[in-house]
Amino acid sequence: MASKVRVETTINGEPTEFLCEPRQSLLECLRDVLHLTGTKEGCNDGNCGACTVVMNGALVTSCLVLGPEAQGARIETVEGIAKGNQLHPLQQAFLEEAALQCGICTPGFLVASKMLLEKNAQPTEQEIRLWLANNLCRCTGYDKIIRAVQKAATQMAEVKA
Amino acid sequence: MSTYSVIGTRPIRHDGADKVTGRALYGADLQLAGLLHGAILRSPHAHARIIKIDTSKAAALPGVRAVVTADDLPDSGDRMVDLGEGETPLSFIRGNVLAKGKVLYRGHAVAGVAAVSAHVAEQAANLIQVEYEVLPCVLTAPSAMADGATLLHDNLMMKELGQNTGKPSNVSEHFRHLMGDPAAGFAQADVVVERVFDTATVHQGYIEPHNATALWNNDGRVQIWCSTQGSFVVRDATACVLDVPVSQVKVTPMEIGGGFGGKIPVYLEPVAALLSKKSGRPVKLLMSRRDVFEATGPTPGSHIRVKLGATKEGKLVAGEAYLAYEAGAYPGAMVGPGAMCVFAAYDIPNIVIDGYDVVVNKPSTAAYRAPGATNAAFATESVVDEIAEKLGVDPLELRLRNAAKEGTRRADGPKYPRVGCIEVLEAMKNSDHYKSPLTGPNQGRGVAIGFWFNVGLPSACTIAVNADGTVTLVEGSTDIGGTRTSIAMQAAEVLGLPAEKVQPTVVDTDSVGFTAVTGGSRTTFATGMAAHDAAQDVVRQMKERALKFWKMDAATPVEFAKGVFTAGDKSITWNELCTKQARTGGPVVGRASVNPRGVGGSFAGAIADVEVDPETGKVTVLRFTSVQDAGKAIHPSYVEGQMQGGSVQGIGWGLNEEYYMSPDGTMMNSSLLDYRMPTALDLPMIETIIVEVPNPGHPFGVRGVGEANIVPPPGALANAIYHAVGVRMNSLPMKPSAVMEAIWSK
Numbered sequence: 051m052a053s054k055v056r057v058e059t060t061i062n063g064e065p066t067e068f069l070c071e072p073r074q075s076l077l078e079c080l081r082d083v084l085h086l087t088g089t090k091e092g093c094n095d096g097n098c099g100a101c102t103v104v105m106n107g108a109l110v111t112s113c114l115v116l117g118p119e120a121q122g123a124r125i126e127t128v129e130g131i132a133k134g135n136q137l138h139p140l141q142q143a144f145l146e147e148a149a150l151q152c153g154i155c156t157p158g159f160l161v162a163s164k165m166l167l168e169k170n171a172q173p174t175e176q177e178i179r180l181w182l183a184n185n186l187c188r189c190t191g192y193d194k195i196i197r198a199v200q201k202a203a204t205q206m207a208e209v210k211a
Numbered sequence: 212m213s214t215y216s217v218i219g220t221r222p223i224r225h226d227g228a229d230k231v232t233g234r235a236l237y238g239a240d241l242q243l244a245g246l247l248h249g250a251i252l253r254s255p256h257a258h259a260r261i262i263k264i265d266t267s268k269a270a271a272l273p274g275v276r277a278v279v280t281a282d283d284l285p286d287s288g289d290r291m292v293d294l295g296e297g298e299t300p301l302s303f304i305r306g307n308v309l310a311k312g313k314v315l316y317r318g319h320a321v322a323g324v325a326a327v328s329a330h331v332a333e334q335a336a337n338l339i340q341v342e343y344e345v346l347p348c349v350l351t352a353p354s355a356m357a358d359g360a361t362l363l364h365d366n367l368m369m370k371e372l373g374q375n376t377g378k379p380s381n382v383s384e385h386f387r388h389l390m391g392d393p394a395a396g397f398a399q400a401d402v403v404v405e406r407v408f409d410t411a412t413v414h415q416g417y418i419e420p421h422n423a424t425a426l427w428n429n430d431g432r433v434q435i436w437c438s439t440q441g442s443f444v445v446r447d448a449t450a451c452v453l454d455v456p457v458s459q460v461k462v463t464p465m466e467i468g469g470g471f472g473g474k475i476p477v478y479l480e481p482v483a484a485l486l487s488k489k490s491g492r493p494v495k496l497l498m499s500r501r502d503v504f505e506a507t508g509p510t511p512g513s514h515i516r517v518k519l520g521a522t523k524e525g526k527l528v529a530g531e532a533y534l535a536y537e538a539g540a541y542p543g544a545m546v547g548p549g550a551m552c553v554f555a556a557y558d559i560p561n562i563v564i565d566g567y568d569v570v571v572n573k574p575s576t577a578a579y580r581a582p583g584a585t586n587a588a589f590a591t592e593s594v595v596d597e598i599a600e601k602l603g604v605d606p607l608e609l610r611l612r613n614a615a616k617e618g619t620r621r622a623d624g625p626k627y628p629r630v631g632c633i634e635v636l637e638a639m640k641n642s643d644h645y646k647s648p649l650t651g652p653n654q655g656r657g658v659a660i661g662f663w664f665n666v667g668l669p670s671a672c673t674i675a676v677n678a679d680g681t682v683t684l685v686e687g688s689t690d691i692g693g694t695r696t697s698i699a700m701q702a703a704e705v706l707g708l709p710a711e712k713v714q715p716t717v718v719d720t721d722s723v724g725f726t727a728v729t730g731g732s733r734t735t736f737a738t739g740m741a742a743h744d745a746a747q748d749v750v751r752q753m754k755e756r757a758l759k760f761w762k763m764d765a766a767t768p769v770e771f772a773k774g775v776f777t778a779g780d781k782s783i784t785w786n787e788l789c790t791k792q793a794r795t796g797g798p799v800v801g802r803a804s805v806n807p808r809g810v811g812g813s814f815a816g817a818i819a820d821v822e823v824d825p826e827t828g829k830v831t832v833l834r835f836t837s838v839q840d841a842g843k844a845i846h847p848s849y850v851e852g853q854m855q856g857g858s859v860q861g862i863g864w865g866l867n868e869e870y871y872m873s874p875d876g877t878m879m880n881s882s883l884l885d886y887r888m889p890t891a892l893d894l895p896m897i898e899t900i901i902v903e904v905p906n907p908g909h910p911f912g913v914r915g916v917g918e919a920n921i922v923p924p925p926g927a928l929a930n931a932i933y934h935a936v937g938v939r940m941n942s943l944p945m946k947p948s949a950v951m952e953a954i955w956s957k
Contacts, residue, residue, distance in 0.1 A: 073330060087240035088233015090468070092418040093500040097883035100418055128233035141231040145223045148848035151692035151856065153230035154237060154419040154468025175896075183892035186883060188416045188469050189692060190852055191859030192891040 257876020419468020809908015
């Protein structure tokens with residue numbers, strides 16, 4: 051067994067350090083080492099988007115990032131989306147619009163949608179579809195997910211105004 | 212006008228906060244003290260004899276705690292077992308868990324390893340040396356049925372029209388449904404269309420891979436945590452395979468990340484249990500995506516011939532179907548349901564249907580949302596469209612003239628009670644979509660309808676009343692798409708409570724009565740009925756408590772309406788009576804068990820507008836409408852969600868998805884990049900029209916909506932492609948290369 055590497059990183063704003071094997075992916079480190087199991091594994095080869103997290107301001111599939119690459123990075127996961135007891139407007143909209151069925155893809159969709167709205171506060175339907183094409187959902191046919199993102203965008207704009 | 216206060220509303224699901232915050236615990240999320248991680252060694256061959264397995268190098272690797280093969284499975288002989296979907300030989304269930312003697316498909320499990328980490332376990336699995344004698348493989352129903360084809364099982368004897376032939380064959384069964392006089396019927400027909408269709412193997416494609424954790428405790432009890440559609444089926448199957456009594460197995464269903472029928476069989480659970488027994492530690496097994504494709508239960512590929520005859524007035528007078536479905540490695544291809552559904556939407560007096568269940572060297576197939584029906588409907592709906600064209604009749608009009616209705620007899624026997632086929636067709640005809648014109652060249656519109664019979668099966672439920680006026684509801688149906696809420700809402704309606712005041716919990720197999728799988732569109736129907744009945748039991752007991760509280764005669768009639776119990780001039784609110792439980796006899800607990808007979812089948816329809824690129828053959832779905840008879844939509848948002856999800860799976864099946872097999876039986880596209888399921892970018896919004904023709908067999912009229920919606924899309928798309936570019940597609944998927952070939956050979 052390879053000896054473990056010490057990694058210092060920031061996860062959802064919290065300075066975090068952990069030990070991992072060099073061959074462990076960031077997804078494994080989040081789930082198995084840090085027990086942040088909100089980030090899901092659907093394929094382990096970067097094709098389903100269930101393990102999507104934000105790393106230094108960019109969306110990544112955490113199954114394709116090695117744990118040691120998180121050294122010095124800022125990581126954001128689904129666990130950091132709500133502010134305390136307050137759900138993010140996207141989380142609230144996903145619930146109100148029934149945008150999840152089994153819920154396994156939901157963390158990835160929330161992380162990706164949050165970044166979309168940070169970059170483009172009023173995306174069109176087509177812009178949402180293009181942005182979320184990295185995330186597979188097999189239950190909903192995407193319709194209600196698109197509506198939830200649109201609803202959250204509208205609500206966030208109203209709060210700002 | 213709705214008379215309901217909860218049914219038909221759209222409350223937020225009870226497990227919602229957990230699922231948008233990442234807190235919901237799915238099977239892979241489970242952590243236990245001392246947990247070991249496992250790996251499975253799988254066959255690299257589609258068909259081979261196992262000569263020798265040497266596990267010594269694997270066992271010697273540091274960190275490895277246990278290695279198992281089929282030799283570690285108890286050999287309790289063979290017998291027929293019924294796990295809720297008909298009888299299956301135990302040897303087939305056991306053989307699929309760990310191969311004995313032969314491997315029958317690439318990906319077939321051969322050995323399992325438990326180690327201190329998943330990486331070590333994987334490394335160890337690769338150190339297991341298996342000597343194989345590779346055998347020829349058969350990959351399609353026609354090739355497996357051919358004379359002289361390689362046989363998968365020496366002991367599989369073909370059953371021919373109910374008789375055991377004693378003849379070894381890859382055809383496990385040939386059955387026939389015959390009604391009326393098909394030859395005479397075709398003789399009356401002015402138009403006869405007969406076509407042959409092929410459909411590829413496709414996968415349910417749930418995003419969560421299978422997982423199982425097991426602890427074989429020192430007292431002999433086996434505990435299992437897993438992702439399953441049916442905790443009791445896992446319990447019973449695991450007990451059979453391990454040859455222990457069902458009472459010794461406890462299954463805790465974790466949250467489940469999609470199933471669609473594919474998470475009913477056991478794959479990992481018995482292996483994890485054996486590894487736990489050997490190591491004395493809990494063991495977790497996870498499948499990779501490739502394992503999911505290669506070693507779980509996709510839906511059958513099929514070879515189908517459909518012939519229909521109609522009079523010039525547009526009356527279908529005769530139908531003939533030949534259905535050969537690929538079961539995969541073990542019998543059970545869902546050709547039975549395919550035969551039940553192939554002409555189920557039509558009132559045709561003369562029908563003959565021949566079904567063949569054929570084993571091939573591909574993974575053993577499982578259910579997939581209306582299993583068997585989509586393949587069949589693709590064929591029938593294509594032929595019906597062709598007849599409509601030949602007769603010059605609107606395709607919906609032709610379907611309306613022949614639609615199944617109350618009293619129509621299906622060729623497999625049953626006569627329909629009240630069904631909603633006509634109402635679905637009328638909703639399609641009256642839809643904004645059907646009335647809107649197409650807008651450009653190479654565009655076409657197709658329609659199709661489909662049927663799924665739905666199932667009942669047992670469910671149990673208890674409801675305990677809390678002093679604060681809420682109730683807790685305990686049920687055993689794993690919640691894949693919001694059924695905690697659709698079940699709780701039915702109890703809430705009876706109790707006069709808002710949905711939020713009913714707290715539903717899905718529990719393990721030690722904590723509730725036997726409850727069959729979440730499948731067959733049965734959960735909101737059957738477990739919902741159990742919740743309804745348990746709530747009625749609560750109301751009955753609460754009335755007794757009111758009389759006790761008032762010190763009135765126990766025979767006095769009590770009214771319960773709008774949250775108030777009344778008898779004569781006495782009245783007490785639900786909330787207040789809830790605080791009086793201790794002094795009127797202790798906690799009130801309602802219970803119910805059901806095995807409902809009044810199952811209501813569901814019809815669905817699809818309208819698809821497509822544009823076909825004549826240069827590349829790519830089909831773009833421009834507009835899509837799904838119509839379905841829900842009976843009664845308990846939570847309309849989740850009914851729409853089922854319709855949209857089923858439609859999009861049907862679109863994927865129709866246009867992209869297939870097991871692309873090499874001649875040696877290797878799936879060439881076993882990743883989610885190459886097995887191309889629809890993304891958000893591939894689709895339009897999916898419009899929905901919920902039709903409600905109440906099912907007389909359910910207190911609120913529920914039929915169940917999980918499945919029928921996947922049945923029509925491939926047929927609707929095929930018809931749309933024809934109306935766009937004039938080619939009749941006779942195989943699935945209708946991928947760009949297939950469409951181009953059809954255009955070139957026009």
